[in-house]
Amino acid sequence: MGRTPGSRTLHQLIYTSRVRIPWPDQDREVESIVHASIRNNRLVDVTGLLLVHEGWFVQALEGPTEAVLATYSRISEDPRHEDCKVLHAAPAERRSFEDWNMCARRMTPADDAILETLSMRASFEPYALTGLQVLRLLKSVRGIQRRTQLAALG
Numbered sequence: 001m002g003r004t005p006g007s008r009t010l011h012q013l014i015y016t017s018r019v020r021i022p023w024p025d026q027d028r029e030v031e032s033i034v035h036a037s038i039r040n041n042r043l044v045d046v047t048g049l050l051l052v053h054e055g056w057f058v059q060a061l062e063g064p065t066e067a068v069l070a071t072y073s074r075i076s077e078d079p080r081h082e083d084c085k086v087l088h089a090a091p092a093e094r095r096s097f098e099d100w101n102m103c104a105r106r107m108t109p110a111d112d113a114i115l116e117t118l119s120m121r122a123s124f125e126p127y128a129l130t131g132l133q134v135l136r137l138l139k140s141v142r143g144i145q146r147r148t149q150l151a152a153l154g
């Protein structure tokens with residue numbers, strides 16, 4: 001059975017939203033979101049990265065167009081966050097997060113250098129970021145994540 005042309009087109013979507021999870025439950029809920037994401041995204045060939053920082057989610061989703069749009073549509077209805085705003089949505093030639101079946105990364109004080117480099121240290125305001133800036137942020141986070149994992153493997 002042939003695939004429709006749209007299903008072959010690689011699409012990248014990055015959005016930001018406000019976390020709406022009471023503080024004591026945040027780690028458990030983010031873990032549950034990551035588990036659901038890995039389970040579901042793998043089935044539809046969607047990869048990406050989820051960042052949680054200072055009360056914001058920033059997430060990249062990439063994969064076949066219909067799968068990315070359907071996933072985002074489901075996510076945007078989730079009561080664990082609000083005020084979703086798409087920062088970037090466009091066809092992509094290749095994946096930026098192909099190794100990442102949706103790991104979540106909480107920024108720590110050790111990551112200040114990233115935010116400083118990207119001129120985001122003073123205030124983290126994802127609503128004000130351009131698509132290019134947010135892509136650079138997520139790629140930097142992915143780079144750190146990869147180095148941390150390699151270091152852990154020795």
Ligand code: FAD
Nearest residue numbers: 029033036037040041057059071074075078079080081102
């Ligand atoms: P289950 O995980 O089994 O959940 C069943 C139903 O209960 C769903 O409707 C779910 O929304 C709801 N639910 C579960 N836990 C809670 C809770 N604690 N509070 C309120 N409602 C709850 N899903 C993906 O598939 N891929 C992603 O990349 C992805 N990214 C996400 C990013 C963010 C910031 C958030 C908030 C959610 C994300 N989700 C993602 C989760 C998504 O919104 C759906 O919850 C999930 O896809 C539903 O998966 P499921 O059908 O396997 O249902």
